[in-house]
Amino acid sequence: NISKSRGRLLRAPPRTCNTRETRPVGDVPASFPRVLEPRAREPPAARSTPERRAATRQRSLSRLFEMFPAASMTSRVALGGAAVRTGANAKAKAKARARPVRAAISEPPAAPASEQVPAARGAGRKKVVVLGSGWGAISFVKSLPASAPYDVVLVSPRNYFLYTPLLPGAATGAVEERSIVEPIRRPIAEKGWKYYEAACIDVDATAKKITCRAADPECFDDKGKDCEWHTFDVDYDYLVTAVGAVPNTFGVPGVEDNCMFFKEIVHASRFRREVNERFERATLPDVPEERMRELLTFVVIGAGPTGVELAAELYDMVYQDVAKMYPSRLIPFVSIKIIDLQEKILSAYDRRIAEYATDFFQRANIECLLNKQVGEVKPDAVVITDKITGEKSEVPFGLAVWCSGIKLNPLCEKIMDSLPEGTQENRRSLACDKNLRVNGSNGSIFAVGDCATIVRPRSMSKAMELYKSAAKCDDAGECEIDLDKDQIKAALTKGVEEFPHLEEVVNNIDDKFAVFAQANGRCTFDGFSKMLTEVDNGLRALPATAQVAKQEGEYLAAFFAQCDGDAARLIGDETKFEYNHKGSLAYIGKDAAVADIPGFTIVKGIAAGVIWKSFETISQVSVRNIFLVASDMIRTKLFGRDISRFVD
Numbered sequence: 001n002i003s004k005s006r007g008r009l010l011r012a013p014p015r016t017c018n019t020r021e022t023r024p025v026g027d028v029p030a031s032f033p034r035v036l037e038p039r040a041r042e043p044p045a046a047r048s049t050p051e052r053r054a055a056t057r058q059r060s061l062s063r064l065f066e067m068f069p070a071a072s073m074t075s076r077v078a079l080g081g082a083a084v085r086t087g088a089n090a091k092a093k094a095k096a097r098a099r100p101v102r103a104a105i106s107e108p109p110a111a112p113a114s115e116q117v118p119a120a121r122g123a124g125r126k127k128v129v130v131l132g133s134g135w136g137a138i139s140f141v142k143s144l145p146a147s148a149p150y151d152v153v154l155v156s157p158r159n160y161f162l163y164t165p166l167l168p169g170a171a172t173g174a175v176e177e178r179s180i181v182e183p184i185r186r187p188i189a190e191k192g193w194k195y196y197e198a199a200c201i202d203v204d205a206t207a208k209k210i211t212c213r214a215a216d217p218e219c220f221d222d223k224g225k226d227c228e229w230h231t232f233d234v235d236y237d238y239l240v241t242a243v244g245a246v247p248n249t250f251g252v253p254g255v256e257d258n259c260m261f262f263k264e265i266v267h268a269s270r271f272r273r274e275v276n277e278r279f280e281r282a283t284l285p286d287v288p289e290e291r292m293r294e295l296l297t298f299v300v301i302g303a304g305p306t307g308v309e310l311a312a313e314l315y316d317m318v319y320q321d322v323a324k325m326y327p328s329r330l331i332p333f334v335s336i337k338i339i340d341l342q343e344k345i346l347s348a349y350d351r352r353i354a355e356y357a358t359d360f361f362q363r364a365n366i367e368c369l370l371n372k373q374v375g376e377v378k379p380d381a382v383v384i385t386d387k388i389t390g391e392k393s394e395v396p397f398g399l400a401v402w403c404s405g406i407k408l409n410p411l412c413e414k415i416m417d418s419l420p421e422g423t424q425e426n427r428r429s430l431a432c433d434k435n436l437r438v439n440g441s442n443g444s445i446f447a448v449g450d451c452a453t454i455v456r457p458r459s460m461s462k463a464m465e466l467y468k469s470a471a472k473c474d475d476a477g478e479c480e481i482d483l484d485k486d487q488i489k490a491a492l493t494k495g496v497e498e499f500p501h502l503e504e505v506v507n508n509i510d511d512k513f514a515v516f517a518q519a520n521g522r523c524t525f526d527g528f529s530k531m532l533t534e535v536d537n538g539l540r541a542l543p544a545t546a547q548v549a550k551q552e553g554e555y556l557a558a559f560f561a562q563c564d565g566d567a568a569r570l571i572g573d574e575t576k577f578e579y580n581h582k583g584s585l586a587y588i589g590k591d592a593a594v595a596d597i598p599g600f601t602i603v604k605g606i607a608a609g610v611i612w613k614s615f616e617t618i619s620q621v622s623v624r625n626i627f628l629v630a631s632d633m634i635r636t637k638l639f640g641r642d643i644s645r646f647v648d
């Protein structure tokens, strides 16, 4: 039996999905075509069992509630593969149940409160369509006053906001999934705006129109036919794109089929379920030791903050709770490994933090496989190559999670293609100006968060010119003198009036100068060019973090409110987005964390753990969630995590 089930246990199910509830919502366009395949292959008999009919009827009713947004002001989150709805108005539910499904579909109910356009709305007001319900979108929607002269329509396949920093905690039961999601309909309904649960699949920038796609309720009716899609267009005056990014496999073979991704709430539910499943399997009688070792080896690929926090939370779960409830003979077989190409974990953080965290993990017996390049992920092993020695080896696993980077959301490629040629040369994210207007869109498309990059004006050649003039260099870059830090700053300051961006370069030189200067405290022209490139790159690419997305969403809302619907002001230059880095935090396990607070200090260990827990609690987007997260954390401390596993 064990050898029969081995393939299934070791092999994480492929990322394709055969039900609407379990599809990875962040990656919608890629998953749409795959939805059709498994249903088409199903034998007719399997489609007509009474259980199945009951289940599909239940799903039809769930879809029906989408027609009563005001009555069901709640988020629908796929937990453990099943769509769960709480808090819905009982009366509305009963009414909906009484109404035949077919009739409800053909005769839509009167528009609910959130969909009725107030008398003052419509004429003369600008229509703003927001794509997404993540960090960028929710901060835009929450910050834009209802009194601003815009009619807002939000389109997202996910009807809730997800507080991603606590996703690793949700994956191990330290906090509950429902505590870190917020129904997107709440802020939308409060302001009398509209929401459509659908994915945008195309943008026509010339006609100012988007095409959206949602599953038709009919496809959940037990008709035994393939799922049909409901497609519709929405026009806009201004489009705010906040669709985030999607996981990047970097073309490594086997990742899609044999690894889990970790970005959405469904991934957290699945991780929790699969970890528990492996412990239950390993506990069964007569399981050979070798098999136990395989089952209980957990590999995290990518040692950035997401991978590190997931490994840390898993460590806590195993040693604080699982160890107390499962037979002690299992624990020596448990192994948590983290793989990364860099020589330290958290390598993008301050060097002292990276060193501390790496040492902390090693002491906690979390195996850090560093300087290792992943070449392939097989169904039961990761193939790695040592960057230094070139040696190849295999790391067997029971469960592997891919936390190794993100790439452009496919929708952004469509937006780029609909814009004039030459305006979007960087194909990694939507190139925007300092007001977050997408280049080439004439100020009608904006982008925030992981899908946007602010492109700075080309002032680098001016900076070179200024250095050459101050250091008396010839055309080949041979200079009479090398400049020290103050001389460089003075030279660049002369160009600030013509190129205001140079002021930011001047402000950032202090951090970099020591790296590029010679022993005599002066910088050659060559060193200066390299330093300039690095400073400029740092200024261009803001990190793909919630902090950036949130600030961009807030800025854009303030900009829209300030421009008061005036088209000329919305394409003007009144303000610009300025990122204010408030620090970096990461949880590393055993109640410890690392915190880099700019201009203050670096905090490590339990003190940082207290800061991390407090920060992640009070940063929730609603009072309800602050309360839920705080009570989850207290509950976990007092009674441990809930490690039950719900199976169909």
Ligand SMILES: Cc1cc2nc3c(=O)[nH]c(=O)nc-3n(C[C@H](O)[C@H](O)[C@H](O)COP(=O)(O)OP(=O)(O)OC[C@H]3O[C@@H](n4cnc5c(N)ncnc54)[C@H](O)[C@@H]3O)c2cc1C
Binding pocket: 025, 026, 027, 028, 029, 131, 132, 133, 134, 135, 136, 137, 155, 156, 157, 158, 164, 165, 166, 167, 168, 198, 199, 200, 201, 242, 243, 244, 245, 262, 263, 264, 305, 306, 409, 411, 448, 449, 450, 451, 544, 545, 546, 547, 548, 549
């Ligand atoms: C596990 C994890 C932990 C993290 N921890 C931190 C942290 O501690 N601190 C931090 O600063 N950052 C953290 N991040 C990064 C942070 O979550 C992202 O940078 C942030 O979510 C980006 O916000 P966004 O609005 O650009 O995109 P997202 O929040 O990803 O939202 C994108 C939205 O667009 C929707 N969408 C996608 N495609 C379409 C479409 N075609 N049409 C309409 N809507 C669409 C999605 O459903 C989603 O609602 C973490 C990320 C992860 C995955």
